[in-house]
Amino acid sequence: MAPSRPLYQFPLYAALIVAWLWALPLAAMESADPAFQKWVKDFRKTAIANGISGPVYDRAFAGVNAPDQWVLDKAAYQPEFKAPVWQYFDNRVQKRAVARGRAEKEKLQPWLDKIEQRYGVDPNILLAIWSVESSFGAILDNQTVMRNVIRSLATLAYADPQRKKFGRQQLLAALKILQSGDIDEGHLTGSWAGAMGHTQFIPTSYQAYAVDLDGDGKRDIWNSVPDALATAANLLSSNGWRRGETWGYEVTIPKRKLPAGKLTIAEWEKLDVRRANGEPFPRKQDKAELKLLDGRQGPAFLMLKNFFVIKRYNNSDRYATAVGLLADQIGGAPGLVRDWNRPFTPIDSNQVEELQRLLKQRGFYKGEIDGKAGAGTRAAIRNFEKSAGVEVLGYPSREVLELLRK
Template structure:
């Protein structure tokens, strides 16, 4: 399960007014059942060592389901966005520059973390960015949820996630009972992911660490604890110190693309087939195993993914997520962008142009979100509405063609 769901507010996950109204219309009926569910679940909690005082403190004031949790549960960009849109929203001038700034700010802690866990600091910065925009997401209005209410909502209303939510809820109650965080401070994502680097409760129990020495594993308020905990998770899941996550590569004409996704090959095997690094540099770790992937299809960029790519997927089990972490880490470290072009079907906007497009959409009354350059669901809805009004194909794509029309409107 992803440590979920990083960038939800940045990507403009808005509640459709009609959808929310419909959901709330049934709340009066649902709340009685929900409150009974909370009352009944104490027997499960008690069997797991949770005291009545802890249980009551977590559920104090919780009277109804959280409808926003159910809305957000149906929107997971790792599985719905095109890979290039996913990367565009996460690998930006801001996330690169801010990562480099925080790299300097927390150098002392990164030195300690790298020595202890053997995980590269730029990977940890990229995770921090993608999960919570370096903690900024945690401070935004309506971005986090009461974890007890959120997990109880999923357990009660979401059949797909009921078992998961019950397990996570018990673990969250243990975290409060252990004194790591107060009941009031127990906040996180719709899926229960917590803190700067978004740990679900069971992952927190398994891998969270106290590296700043204050006696608490405080992923909510201590970036060093959160970053060290992320490093511990990766190390315990097989991170290979000193090895990259993968390489962008170019395959020769006539290459058998059916080899994509297959195990059992090493980098030197691909070299013999004519596969080369896209930047022209030699491969390192030529004897290491690698898997060829075409994240955007065989007419887009190709990558040889190493073991660390799959370790990143233990954080969030999506190829897009692991690719975004790896690529953002490289950009923070000073390396260049992906060289080959994605098969978008349109000429994309750069960072500055995305800001400009949002300003025009707001000026014209199509967009009421933040001007942040991230083209999320709110921006795309605004783009589609403008395109329809302008007689354009309503594809929602942030293209140069769109920007030209916006400038003239």
């Protein structure tokens, strides 16, 4: 077989084809879906009727020829709602996140002071949100989970029966973001559901709350940390954040049944509810609601107004509690007085890293060494336990770590 000629000897049209193929987006390289392409063509009329220009729409959908199956798979399975309570919190409220939060606080102090002065939101809360949402921006470099927002939302609008309305609404908002010039098509990336930037805002929330804090003329939550944190602060402030107040208290409760709903702190005290650290409640007339996220065997909390404001960011008790607990520890507070109810002896994030490394060395684990005991880590633990002839539990425990060390 004769050696192939160098590129410069190809006819001009062949060279142009090669260059075009190299520049073609991944979506266009995949098998085209005629039904999806027709949907995109038809939705163009809806977009124009909602104020999107034809050229903006065409640029946004250039090379988007098929729905993203990965997005549909993620929509069908959301581990946040399936993970045990201890696993959810161990993966978010951990020593590494606290240390990184304190380091970022020192580095960003002038910006954080400016944000707090303008919006009244505790900087530690903003740092905790940044950590929980994007691991302080690390997720933005992960091309596996950060996708083309236009394609992701079009996929939901076209192919997900439960999220069609959401997909259409968010897609129109994302197109308006492109039209505003705050970001271009090549950098409009987000999660499977279109959550964008350091603080993971969906497009409609971005439109409502995005802030240009650094003064460069763009509300850039993808590349500007000050803009992203100010945007989060604006959302919280606009939804009723109470300046200078906390989000909640860890408490001890009596054995008898307690009422549901909100009571004043003074009324909770009459029912023998006390702060777990032994300190007095600072404002007796604040209204609070009792939350037991792990049953009576786990920690108990009285949740205040700011807890429910955090839930406007993500309507999950677990999420808002994780943000609050992490924020407290970034600010120097100790951890929980009463730990989560777990069937094993826990280890910290550094030890989970060691466990992951040892599992990888033995061929049981192929994921990232990140100190987070997710599904991959637990599956690797179960396989190791099977091979070791011990009870198969799959917990990131001190017992498993010590067995691996041997």
